[in-house]
Amino acid sequence: MILFRKIRSWISSLAIACILSLIIGVFVIQPYRVDGHSMDPTLHDRQRLLVSKLSHTFSYYPDYGDIVIIDSRVDRKRGFVDDVLENPLIQLLTNKDDRAFYVKRVIGKPGDVLEIKAGNVYRNGEPLDEPYIKEAMNNYTVGRWEVPANHIFVMGDNRNHSEDSRAIGFIPLNHVIGKKVL
Template sequence: MKVWKEVWHWGSSLGIAFLLAMLIGVFVFQPTKVSGHSMDPTLRDNERVFVSKLSHTFSYEPDYNDIVILDSRVDRERTFRDDVLENGLLSLLSGKADEQIIFIKRVIGKAGDEIEFKDHKVYRNGEPLDEPYLNEPMTYTSSKKWVVPEGHVFVLGDNRNHSLDSRDIGYIPLSHVLGKKM
């Protein structure tokens, strides 16, 4: 009987620890690993960063230049179930940690902003952005003007010539902004 009592004690302690780790990972912060070179030189491939989940938990809009973690599947509704199942701990246990749906990008535009790409620069509301963090001069240009809709942001990688971002996947719903780099 004493052995079972000890097993129950240890099992319940581990269960509580797992539950607390899940709650912290879903609502407060979690570590994540940078995958790829789209944020060079600011963030390097395989670099580990901590993500504050508070902005997602309390639905705060990110600021310009915030580095955010986002769900790139913008064509589908995001649910609380996604937040739980894609938590770092559960994604490791489920084997889904390597899925390339989570992106790390920089916020360039917010609701109502007009974004343009000309003269190898990004313009927000007619003004060129000062972007000392860029890896190299941007080669991308376009005659298209992007107007960020309400409830969305426009994001770009710092390595503009090698980044899959809002130019490709479109505007990012605020519900898909999962947190920001701490």
């Protein structure tokens, strides 16, 4: 009988720890690993980060220049189930490796007009000071975008080797998974 109580106590403690881990991972903070070189030189392949999910939980916009984790599948709706399934504990249990999540920098918010001319990015007619980029963009890269409501525009710091809003389009606010904190 005493052994049964001890086992039950251990199981209940583990269950509480798992539930707290899920809640924290879904709503507050989550570890993330960089996959690729699109954020060089700021972040490197396989570097680990901690991501604050508060902006996602409370649906507020990240600031210009913030490094964010995005769900690049912008053509599909996201829901609470997605947030739960993306939790590291669930991914560990299911052995899921999803490469749809990108690390990028916020360049534009709703209403901004972004242009790329002669290898430089302009926001609302003003050139951006971007000391964090790896190298100047190729001169053949040009474009003009107006960011719609409830969306952001993101780019990698390694502009010549980044799949970002120039290719996948505007990022819906609910596809911004979180903001880099460490």
